[in-house]
Amino acid sequence: MDLLSVSFRSMADLEPEQEEFLELEGRSIVEKVEPSEKSRLISGDEESVDNGEKNSLKDLRTINLNEVAWHDTVDSCWIVIRDFVYDCTDFLKSHPGGSDVILEYAGRDATLAFIGTGHSSAAIHSLKRYLIGELPVEERIFRVPNGLKISAS
Numbered sequence: 001m002d003l004l005s006v007s008f009r010s011m012a013d014l015e016p017e018q019e020e021f022l023e024l025e026g027r028s029i030v031e032k033v034e035p036s037e038k039s040r041l042i043s044g045d046e047e048s049v050d051n052g053e054k055n056s057l058k059d060l061r062t063i064n065l066n067e068v069a070w071h072d073t074v075d076s077c078w079i080v081i082r083d084f085v086y087d088c089t090d091f092l093k094s095h096p097g098g099s100d101v102i103l104e105y106a107g108r109d110a111t112l113a114f115i116g117t118g119h120s121s122a123a124i125h126s127l128k129r130y131l132i133g134e135l136p137v138e139e140r141i142f143r144v145p146n147g148l149k150i151s152a153s
């Protein structure tokens, strides 16, 4: 047995409440497809999906972490949640948790903070208003096709 064996599971393996989160992120995509297709969609295998929503997935702009990092101020505040990029600039002042907590993550990944705070379904729903893109496949850590295994051996 490996000393260290960590698996980043595909989205299809997540707990129900996490899956809800992920479904909400891509609601318009997953609602219109069969369960088998949905599982492929949420695991990131977009090529295998042949439906009307395929294009909307592909149309999402690819934004890398380097570009995200430039938007780390109150005048332009981008954050990454589950490999999706959000522009929160206009939302900062109205965030119920205050602007400071979001600004702390401006220009970088805020996934664990966002989840750790226990945001409501309404909050998760509202995320899509600020969605501007997604990370390139090689920079993703949550939506990895077929999962990613890190092993010590």
Ligand code: HEM
Pocket (backbone or CB within 6 Å): 079, 086, 088, 091, 095, 096, 097, 098, 101, 102, 105, 110, 113, 114, 117, 118, 119, 120, 121, 122, 123, 126, 127, 130
């Ligand atoms: C675009 C991203 C975000 C959106 C749309 C958002 C939305 C919301 C909403 C709607 C609430 C009210 C409570 C609820 O419905 O859950 C809330 C509360 C809160 N959020 Fe966020 N949030 C975002 C990012 C973040 C981030 C990155 C943090 C970092 C820790 C954070 C920390 C908090 C905290 C601490 C509260 C609790 C406020 C309280 O109960 O007094 N949020 N957020």
